[in-house]
Amino acid sequence: MTEAITQIQSVTMERPFIKQLARLERWEKITVFAFVAPAMVLLLSLFVYPLIIFLLNSVFDPAFTIEHYVKAFTRPVYLRIFRITFEASLLTTIGALIIGYPVAYLFAHVSATTRGILLPLVLFPFWTSILVRMYAWMVLLGNDGVINQLLLKGDIISSPLPMLFNRFSVLVGMIHFMLPYMILTLYSVMAGIPKELTQAAASLGAPPYKQFFRVYLPWSMPGVGAGCLLVFILAVAFFVTPALLGGIRDTMISQVIQSEIEDALNWGFGAALSMLLMIVTTSLYLIYNRVMSIERIHGG
Amino acid sequence: MLERLSSKKFFMIVSLAAIFTLSGVLSAAGEPLTMEQVKERLQKFRGSSLVIVSWGGSYQDAQRKAYYEPFEKEFGIKIVEDSPAAEAKVMAMVKAKNVTWDLVDGGAYKLGDLGNRGFLEELDYNIIDARDVDPFFYSKWYMSTISWCELLGYRTDAFPGDKAPTSAVDFWDVKKFPGRRAMRDNPIFNIPLALLADGVPKDQIYPLTEEKIKRAFKKLDEVKPHVNVWWTQGAQPPQLLTDNEVVMATGWNGRISTVAKEGAPVAVLWDGAQMVSDAWYIPKGTKNKELAMLFIAWATFPEINWPLSQYIDYGPVNNKSLKFLSKELLERMPLTHADKMIKCDFDWWSSNYIDMLDRWREWKLQ
Amino acid sequence: MLKDLFVEKHWESFKKVIFYTFCGLVCVFLIMPNFIVVPISFSGARFLEFPPKTYSWQWYQNYFETEEWVSATITSFEVAILVTICATILGSLTAYGLVRGRFPGKNIINSFIISPMVTPVLVTAVAIYKIYSDLGLTGTLIGFTLAHTIMALPFVVIVMTANLRGINVEVEQAARSLGANRITTLRRVIFPLALPGMIAGGLFAFLISFDELIIALFISSPTLSTLPKKLWDGIRTEINPTIAAVSTLLVLLSVLVLLGAGMARKYFEKKTQ
Numbered sequence: 018m019t020e021a022i023t024q025i026q027s028v029t030m031e032r033p034f035i036k037q038l039a040r041l042e043r044w045e046k047i048t049v050f051a052f053v054a055p056a057m058v059l060l061l062s063l064f065v066y067p068l069i070i071f072l073l074n075s076v077f078d079p080a081f082t083i084e085h086y087v088k089a090f091t092r093p094v095y096l097r098i099f100r101i102t103f104e105a106s107l108l109t110t111i112g113a114l115i116i117g118y119p120v121a122y123l124f125a126h127v128s129a130t131t132r133g134i135l136l137p138l139v140l141f142p143f144w145t146s147i148l149v150r151m152y153a154w155m156v157l158l159g160n161d162g163v164i165n166q167l168l169l170k171g172d173i174i175s176s177p178l179p180m181l182f183n184r185f186s187v188l189v190g191m192i193h194f195m196l197p198y199m200i201l202t203l204y205s206v207m208a209g210i211p212k213e214l215t216q217a218a219a220s221l222g223a224p225p226y227k228q229f230f231r232v233y234l235p236w237s238m239p240g241v242g243a244g245c246l247l248v249f250i251l252a253v254a255f256f257v258t259p260a261l262l263g264g265i266r267d268t269m270i271s272q273v274i275q276s277e278i279e280d281a282l283n284w285g286f287g288a289a290l291s292m293l294l295m296i297v298t299t300s301l302y303l304i305y306n307r308v309m310s311i312e313r314i315h316g317g
Numbered sequence: 318m319l320e321r322l323s324s325k326k327f328f329m330i331v332s333l334a335a336i337f338t339l340s341g342v343l344s345a346a347g348e349p350l351t352m353e354q355v356k357e358r359l360q361k362f363r364g365s366s367l368v369i370v371s372w373g374g375s376y377q378d379a380q381r382k383a384y385y386e387p388f389e390k391e392f393g394i395k396i397v398e399d400s401p402a403a404e405a406k407v408m409a410m411v412k413a414k415n416v417t418w419d420l421v422d423g424g425a426y427k428l429g430d431l432g433n434r435g436f437l438e439e440l441d442y443n444i445i446d447a448r449d450v451d452p453f454f455y456s457k458w459y460m461s462t463i464s465w466c467e468l469l470g471y472r473t474d475a476f477p478g479d480k481a482p483t484s485a486v487d488f489w490d491v492k493k494f495p496g497r498r499a500m501r502d503n504p505i506f507n508i509p510l511a512l513l514a515d516g517v518p519k520d521q522i523y524p525l526t527e528e529k530i531k532r533a534f535k536k537l538d539e540v541k542p543h544v545n546v547w548w549t550q551g552a553q554p555p556q557l558l559t560d561n562e563v564v565m566a567t568g569w570n571g572r573i574s575t576v577a578k579e580g581a582p583v584a585v586l587w588d589g590a591q592m593v594s595d596a597w598y599i600p601k602g603t604k605n606k607e608l609a610m611l612f613i614a615w616a617t618f619p620e621i622n623w624p625l626s627q628y629i630d631y632g633p634v635n636n637k638s639l640k641f642l643s644k645e646l647l648e649r650m651p652l653t654h655a656d657k658m659i660k661c662d663f664d665w666w667s668s669n670y671i672d673m674l675d676r677w678r679e680w681k682l683q
Numbered sequence: 684m685l686k687d688l689f690v691e692k693h694w695e696s697f698k699k700v701i702f703y704t705f706c707g708l709v710c711v712f713l714i715m716p717n718f719i720v721v722p723i724s725f726s727g728a729r730f731l732e733f734p735p736k737t738y739s740w741q742w743y744q745n746y747f748e749t750e751e752w753v754s755a756t757i758t759s760f761e762v763a764i765l766v767t768i769c770a771t772i773l774g775s776l777t778a779y780g781l782v783r784g785r786f787p788g789k790n791i792i793n794s795f796i797i798s799p800m801v802t803p804v805l806v807t808a809v810a811i812y813k814i815y816s817d818l819g820l821t822g823t824l825i826g827f828t829l830a831h832t833i834m835a836l837p838f839v840v841i842v843m844t845a846n847l848r849g850i851n852v853e854v855e856q857a858a859r860s861l862g863a864n865r866i867t868t869l870r871r872v873i874f875p876l877a878l879p880g881m882i883a884g885g886l887f888a889f890l891i892s893f894d895e896l897i898i899a900l901f902i903s904s905p906t907l908s909t910l911p912k913k914l915w916d917g918i919r920t921e922i923n924p925t926i927a928a929v930s931t932l933l934v935l936l937s938v939l940v941l942l943g944a945g946m947a948r949k950y951f952e953k954k955t956q
Contacts, residue, residue: 043785045865046783046784046785046786047786049779049780049783049784049786050780050786051780052777052780052784053776053780053781053796055773055777056773056774056776056796056836056840057792057795060795060799060836063811063830063833064807064811064833067811068807068810070814071810116712119702119705119706120706120709120710123702123703123706135710138710138713139710140941141713141717142713142716144890144941145717145933145934145937146893146914146933147894147896148894148911148914148918148930149930149933149934150716150717151918152918152926152927153930155918156719156720156723156733157716157719162731162733163719163733167733193712193713196712196713250801251801253803254802254803254804254805254806256804256805257896261918271803271805274805274806275805275809287809291805291809294803294806295802295803298803299801302794302798302801305801
């Protein structure tokens with residue numbers, strides 16, 4: 018601290034007017050806060066405030082009570098629905114990672130022109146309505162769906178394969194939705210890995226698998242962490258996919274919240290489940306922020 | 318002897334007199350308004366407006382033709398329509414003490430609880446004439462406007478002629494009636510249907526006891542592997558049946574009979590259906606309570622209650638409405654087949670709905 | 684030795700084949716479902732048939748002649764255009780403040796602006812639904828616009844932050860030192876440089892609003908609902924190919940937007956060169 022002061026003093030002594038300029042600049046940097054204000058006002062009034070009002074229902078419906086949280090933890094079915102939600106999200110994350118990693122690797126190692134061609138392929142589903150994609154999967158996987166019709170015509174199977182309205186179709190739909198997020202996150206980190214690294218390892222005589230596991234993989238780990246967290250955060254809150262592609266045993270937590278609000282008219286319990294879900298996603302988001310900043314330090 | 322006779326006579330006279338005065342009192346207090354009186358009272362509201370909320374789509378279109386337009390024309394009262402009539406929104410409005418809806422249409426099985434929790438105005442049966450309406454259809458919180466039922470529908474080409482299913486038992490019998498099935502992802506009809514299939518006579522299903530509920534879930538276990546689709550929207554069953562996605566499904570009578578009318582090889586089974594209704598109710602704290610009440614009174618008269626059935630396959634609730642219907646229409650109306658049906662216990666469901674949804678979710682995940 | 688080398692060489696190319704095949708299959712997996720709806724939308728049959736035996740325009744006709752579909756589409760465009768304007772302006776200002784400003788809690792504000800993206804949408808939707816019910820904003824154009832703007836804002840801010848970081852502070856300082864005030868600097872110096880980013884952010888905002896379903900599920904009314912809401916109802920209730928026709932049109936829209944974005948980028952690259 019004293020060091021800083023002496024530094025400033027020495028500077029001001031050298032150039033007396035700079036003190037004034039510095040103050041002006043500091044003032045200007047605070048005024049830019051005015052640029053952030055409109056968005057803040059919008060978010061506070063129509064996002065944060067409603068959220069608080071809604072979540073307060075979980076302890077004030079109608080008077081102060083913790084019964085809704087007690088119910089969430091004591092009726093086994095809700096813990097089970099949380100488990101199903103986490104399981105499906107975890108499988109989605111792993112699936113997206115396994116499928117996405119090689120593609121991201123390819124992205125990071127082809128010429129810019131090839132990447133320019135490949136990028137829209139990955140981005141395209143990102144830009145297509147989720148409903149269109151879910152409808153497409155219903156059309157593809159149904160009992161009278163495209164895949165079954167083709168397999169039946171080709172005499173490969175004798176009766177339709179049950180592919181829709183079960184865990185399989187939910188996972189397919191969710192992985193399909195999440196892949197672009199995973200690939201882009203992984204790619205953003207892989208692009209920053211110096212090529213010389215693996216070359217150096219190779220010149221030292223490391224066999225390819227060692228080059229990969231000892232050098233490349235550790236360097237890409239921030240991307241893996243960030244990608245997995247992002248996918249998991251988005252997946253636990255999923256509603257459309259399990260509702261459209263899921264079977265009777267694939268109920269996820271968002272569906273229960275929706276039904277509690279709209280059908281059971283039980284705002285208190287709906288809010289309690291929302292709160293629990295929010296706690297999960299928010300803590301993961303905080304971890305994500307840390308991972309990403311570590312990655313930034315790592316990458317540059 | 319004489320003494321005894323006279324005491325007997327005396328007793329008779331007294332009791333007769335008592336009955337007479339009592340009925341006199343009753344009729345003085347309980348004689349509801351006639352159509353003329355209702356119309357007269359509505360005159361003073363000329364120029365005002367009434368906000369009525371319903372479910373949109375073809376149902377609200379039919380309501381407009383059957384109720385709103387004639388009402389506006391006759392009494393000069395503007396009907397302002399809104400939709401959807403989400404009960405959650407009624408709750409939000411009443412809590413915020415900012416009630417902008419005067420009269421709402423909702424499923425009767427949710428309303429008892431809503432009323433008991435203080436969200437609804439009590440209805441006045443000195444104004445509304447409910448004497449020709451089955452007490453099943455109304456309570457102090459609501460007055461039904463349409464009768465409909467949840468029932469079994471099936472494909473006639475899968476089970477032609479005398480091979481057609483005749484009862485809930487057949488829905489469970491996958492050997493005699495093979496093929497995919499669809500059921501609603503909700504316990505309200507599945508529980509009574511399962512009990513029926515398990516041999517409980519239809520008039521002994523309600524009141525539901527713990528023992529019966531357990532029995533129903535156990536029976537549902539049997540059919541669970543054969544149900545391919547668990548539908549959530551009323552439009553799904555007719556679509557699933559016409560597309561041959563399933564051969565048998567539970568569904569709502571009006572939806573299925575509509576596609577049958579259009580020529581799809583689909584039929585409904587009235588036996589073992591469960592009668593339910595949509596009802597008018599008044600949110601607590603509306604400024605137009607009296608006008609809303611008079612509207613309900615007006616709309617419940619048989620002459621007003623029946624025409625909706627011309628536009629959409631939902632039945633009237635007033636027994637005297639039936640005489641206006643054509644024979645062909647009569648056949649499609651739930652009220653005509655009421656004696657074959659289970660009468661849903663609205664109050665039981667409204668006070669146990671949250672708990673039953675918990676149990677339904679538990680059963681689904683088993 | 685020679686044999687070993689031979690095997691190794693083949694093994695290497697074999698591995699490469701597997702790798703490329705895998706990546707190819709993933710691309711097929713990503714792309715195919717978006718286009719499977721195209722042939723089905725031209726099917727002549729009322730039911731799902733693949734490949735279709737007969738072809739017709741009837742499902743497109745059905746779409747354009749059904750009032751509900753058309754009005755939902757118009758609403759969606761109206762909302763999306765309004766959201767594009769609001770979110771791009773608000774998001775660009777925010778990003779500028781975040782990049783140039785130095786005030787306490789900046790990182791917290793940054794995370795806060797991004798939070799609608801990671802908050803479970805259903806929870807957001809219910810919360811908004813409740814407040815909208817009190818305010819009478821359900822089923823209104825302004826209600827949709829505000830809600831979708833909140834959802835689109837994080838994306839615009841992310842894009843614009845990256846974009847503005849790429850603009851050298853010295854450019855701005857130079858302008859300022861020549862006597863231009865902040866507003867003039869913004870308009871004359873920063874705005875032209877930030878334009879490509881604003882277009883990209885705006886496209887994001889447009890598509891996010893255009894595809895938004897969950898909030899629409901709660902705040903739609905039968906008289907005012909968006910295309911995704913109508914599509915959601917349709918997918919669950921009608922299996923007929925009208926849905927495929929609508930889906931095809933949506934895919935076409937995505938293609939056009941992507942092409943537009945690519946062309947805009949090329950244009951600006953050429954301009955800056």
